[in-house]
Amino acid sequence: MLRRWSPQQNICSSWIFLLLLVCFAIQPILLVLLLRDTSSTKVGSPNQTPFFGSNEMNEQQDSLSSSKYQLKRGSSLVCTNTTDVNHRFCRLNNICSRSSPRGRQYMFFHGPDTLMENVPLNRYQPALASLSSVMNHNVQFFNYDDYRADLFNFSMFNIEMITRPAFLFRRFKPDNIMHILHDDLLPIFFSLRLMFGSDWEAVQLVCEDEFPQNLSTTKLFRLISQHPIMFLNKKQVDDTSLICFQTWYDYGFDKPQGRIQNKVVDGRDIRLFTRHIRQRLGIQDQPTIYPTSPIVIFSRTQNRLIINQAQLVEKLYGAYGVPVVIIRMETHTFEDQIRVLSQTRAAIGMHGSILIMGMFLPPSAVIFELYPYAINPEHYTPYRDMANLPGMNLKYASWANTLEAYTLTYENRPPHLGGISHFPANLKMKAPLSSSVSLFHQMSTLRRSVISLIVFAGDVLDILNVNMMQGEKFSSIPDEFLFLIPSKPQHVTCAFSEVKVDNSDKANDTFMAIARQEKSSMRTQSIWVRAVTKMGLCGPFSSLNSCSSS
Numbered sequence: 062m063l064r065r066w067s068p069q070q071n072i073c074s075s076w077i078f079l080l081l082l083v084c085f086a087i088q089p090i091l092l093v094l095l096l097r098d099t100s101s102t103k104v105g106s107p108n109q110t111p112f113f114g115s116n117e118m119n120e121q122q123d124s125l126s127s128s129k130y131q132l133k134r135g136s137s138l139v140c141t142n143t144t145d146v147n148h149r150f151c152r153l154n155n156i157c158s159r160s161s162p163r164g165r166q167y168m169f170f171h172g173p174d175t176l177m178e179n180v181p182l183n184r185y186q187p188a189l190a191s192l193s194s195v196m197n198h199n200v201q202f203f204n205y206d207d208y209r210a211d212l213f214n215f216s217m218f219n220i221e222m223i224t225r226p227a228f229l230f231r232r233f234k235p236d237n238i239m240h241i242l243h244d245d246l247l248p249i250f251f252s253l254r255l256m257f258g259s260d261w262e263a264v265q266l267v268c269e270d271e272f273p274q275n276l277s278t279t280k281l282f283r284l285i286s287q288h289p290i291m292f293l294n295k296k297q298v299d300d301t302s303l304i305c306f307q308t309w310y311d312y313g314f315d316k317p318q319g320r321i322q323n324k325v326v327d328g329r330d331i332r333l334f335t336r337h338i339r340q341r342l343g344i345q346d347q348p349t350i351y352p353t354s355p356i357v358i359f360s361r362t363q364n365r366l367i368i369n370q371a372q373l374v375e376k377l378y379g380a381y382g383v384p385v386v387i388i389r390m391e392t393h394t395f396e397d398q399i400r401v402l403s404q405t406r407a408a409i410g411m412h413g414s415i416l417i418m419g420m421f422l423p424p425s426a427v428i429f430e431l432y433p434y435a436i437n438p439e440h441y442t443p444y445r446d447m448a449n450l451p452g453m454n455l456k457y458a459s460w461a462n463t464l465e466a467y468t469l470t471y472e473n474r475p476p477h478l479g480g481i482s483h484f485p486a487n488l489k490m491k492a493p494l495s496s497s498v499s500l501f502h503q504m505s506t507l508r509r510s511v512i513s514l515i516v517f518a519g520d521v522l523d524i525l526n527v528n529m530m531q532g533e534k535f536s537s538i539p540d541e542f543l544f545l546i547p548s549k550p551q552h553v554t555c556a557f558s559e560v561k562v563d564n565s566d567k568a569n570d571t572f573m574a575i576a577r578q579e580k581s582s583m584r585t586q587s588i589w590v591r592a593v594t595k596m597g598l599c600g601p602f603s604s605l606n607s608c609s610s611s
Contacts, residue, residue, distance in 0.1 A: 128222045131155055132305065133210045135172025140179040146188050147196040149181075156205065157305040158269075158293060159218075165269060165293065167203070168303070172210035192231040192269065195244065201231050219302040227265040227291070227306060228253060232272055238390065239414030241278045243443070250285050250334050262287050267306075269293045281395060284341045328453030335421050339403065342396050348403040348423030355384040357401060359410030359418075362391055365433060366513035367411065368469060376518040381529075390415060407525060412436065416444045424454035427528045431516060432461035434468040456528045460521055467515040547592030547600030555588060555608040585609050 132155060140151035157168045181189065184204060193201030230249060234240035253261035266286045268274075274292050282290050296304065335348075356377050360370060367373060374385045383406070388398055399421045402408060407427040410416050419428040428448050432438050438445075438459050448457035462468065589602040 128220050128305065129215050131222075132157070132170050132213075132215060132220075133172055135175035135210050136169045137174070137176040138169070138178075138180055139176065140181075140189075144181075146202070147191055149190060151190055153205075155305070157220075157303045159300055159303050160294075161300050167205040168208055169205040170208050170210035170213060192229065193233050193244070195233055198233075201233075217301070221302065221304050223265070223267075223291075223304060223306050225265045225288070226257060226260070226263065227267045229267045229269060229306070231270040232268065235272050235276050235278050237414045238278065239417040239443070241281060242417050242420070246281060246285060247331070247334055249282075250337065251330065253285065265291055267291045267293060284338055328447075328450030331420050331447070331450065331453060339399060339421075342399065344396070344400055344403065346400075346403060348421070350406050350423050350425060351404060353383060354404050354406040355386045355401070356381065357386050357388055357405045357408040359408065359413075359415045360387045360389050361411060361413065361415075362389060364513065365411040365413055366469070367431070368513050368515045369518070370516075373409075373516055373518050373521065376522060377525075380522055380526075388415075407529065409521070409525075412438075412441060417447075419444060419455065420447060420453075422455060425456065427456045427458055427525065429521070429525060429528075430457070430459045431521075432459060433513070434462045434465055436461070458524050458528050460516070460524055462516075467517075469513040545594075546598050547594060549601045550590045550592060550603040553588075553590050553603050553606045555590075555606065 134155075136156055137154040138151060140149055143149050153169070155170065157170075159166055159168065187197070187199065188202030188204050190203040191198065191201050192203050195201070228249065230245070232241070233244040235245070249266070253264050257264055262285070264286060265288050266282055268290050271294065274290075274295060279290060293304065358367070358370065358374065358377075360367070370387075374387070377385045386401055386405075388401060393401075398418055402418055402421040403423060405422055405426055407429060408416075408419055408422060409429040409431065411431045412433070416428065416430060419426075422428065428444055430438075430444055432441075438461050445457045445459070447453065448455040586608045588606050588608050589604075590606065591602045592600045
C-alpha cells in the first residue's frame with residue numbers, strides 16, 4: 062500500500078531490507094546501505110569559509126545541492142509483509158544518521174517522493190528492524206525519527222553522503238571467536254551475496270556499536286569485504302554532522318546455542334563460507350584427511366584446562382601414531398589454525414568458543430567436545446548441531462566429567478571468572494558444584510563453566526576409536542545432489558510377486574501385502590510411483606501405471 066506523510070511523522074533518507082538467513086543455529090541481523098558511486102562525498106555548511114579553489118568550491122556546492130535535493134524529495138521504506146520484527150525484510154532509501162545526546166539517531170524525511178509500503182502500524186512493537194544476529198535483543202533494535210523534509214534546515218548540518226554500497230550492522234560479542242563467526246561473519250557473508258550478487262565484496266561494511274574498534278577479530282571482516290570497516294561512532298563525533306545513505310538492508314538470526322526449530326539448515330552454506338575464507342587467505346589445499354593427518358587438541362591457558370593434557374597427548378600418539386598438534390588462540394593466528402585444521406582427522410577440546418573452528422575440518426573428521434563436571438551436554442549443543450548439519454559430513458563425539466574429585470575450581474578469582482570470594486562466609490557453602498538448580502543457580506553455573514578437569518584418557522580413546530573406525534560414513538554422492546528433489550519416475554513397469562504376510566502385532570509395514578490366495582483375484586492394479594531420497598525429500602508421482610499379475 063502507498064502511505065502519505067501525516068503531520069505526526071518526520072525523518073531522513075535510505076532503504077532498509079530485513080532478511081532472514083538460514084544457518085545452523087545462528088541468525089544475525091544486519092543493515093545494508095546501497096549507494097551509487099565508489100566513495101563518499103563530504104559537503105560542509107555553505108556558511109563555512111572555503112579552503113579550496115573556486116572549481117573545488119563549485120563542485121562541493123553542487124554536491125551539497127544534489128544531496129539536499131535528494132533528501133528534500135524524501136525518504137522511502139518498503140518491507141516484506143510479516144509481523145515478526147526478526148524476520149521482517151525492509152529497504153530504506155535516503156536515511157541519515159547523527160550522534161545525539163540520547164545516542165545514535167536515524168532520520169527519515171517525509172517529502173513528495175516518499176513511499177511507504179508494508180510498514181507496521183506500530184513500528185515500536187517492538188521495533189522496525191534489528192541490527193544483531195540474536196532475535197528479540199532490544200539493544201540491537203533499529204528505528205528512526207520522522208521529519209518533514211520541507212521544514213528541515215539542512216544548512217545547519219555538515220552533510221556527508223556515503224556513495225559506496227554499504228552494509229550497516231552491530232557486532233554481538235566480537236571478543237569471542239565463536240560469536241564473531243556464528244553471529245557476524247556467516248550472516249553478513251550470505252546477506253551480501255544475496256543482496257549484491259557478484260559485486261558483494263565491494264560493499265562497505267558500516268558498524269554501529271560500542272565495542273572497541275581495535276579488537277583482534279576486526280581484521281577478519283576484511284575477509285568478506287575489500288574495504289576496512291567504517292565505524293560510525295568514530296566517524297561522527299557531534300550532532301552537527303549528518304551521514305546519509307541511499308539504501309541499506311537488515312535481517313535476523315536465532316538461538317546461537319542450538320539449531321533453529323522448524324528450519325531447514327544446509328551445511329553446504331557453511332562449507333561455502335569456509336571455502337571462501339580459505340581462498341581469501343591463499344590456502345589452496347583442499348580439506349582432506351591423509352594417512353599422516355594429525356590430531357589437534359585445542360588448549361586453553363586461563364580456565365577450563367585439561368590438567369593432564371601431556372598424558373592425553375602421549376596416549377593419542379601411542380594409539381594412532383600420527384602427530385598431535387596443540388592449538389591455542391594465543392599462539393596460533395586465525396590463518397594458522399585453518400591451515401592445520403584443513404588436514405586434521407580429529408579435533409579435541411574443552412567446551413568453548415574455539416570449537417567453532419571445527420567448521421574448517423575436512424569431511425569425515427571428528428569434533429570431540431569435553432565437558433567440565435556438572436555441565437549438562439544437552440544444554441549446550443552448538444557444535445554437535447553444526448557437525449550434524451546435512452552436508453557438513455563431520456562426526457561428533459563428547460565426553461563429560463562426572464566426578465567432582467577430578468575437578469579444579471577457582472574460588473578466589475573475580476566474580477565474572479567464577480570466583481566466590483565476594484560472598485559472605487555463610488553463603489559460600491551454599492554454592493556447590495552440583496548439577497541441581499538452586500538459589501545460586503546462575504553463580505553456580507558460571508563456576509562450573511570455568512573449572513578445569515582431569516580427562517580419563519582411556520575413555521576418550523574408546524570413544525574416539527568408535528568414530529575413527531567407522532571410516533567414511535557419508536554418501537559418495539556430492540553434497541550438491543543430496544538436496545535435490547527427485548524427478549518424476551519414467552517408464553515404470555511392474556508385476557505382482559508373492560510375499561509373506563506377517564499377521565503378528567509387531568508388523569508395522571505401511572505397504573499392503575497381497576496374500577498368495579488373493580493374487581488370482583487381483584489381475585491388474587493401477588499404481589503411482591515416486592522417488593524418496595535418504596534425506597526424506599519426495600519427488601512427484603509418476604503417471605498412472607497398470608500393474609499385472611503376470
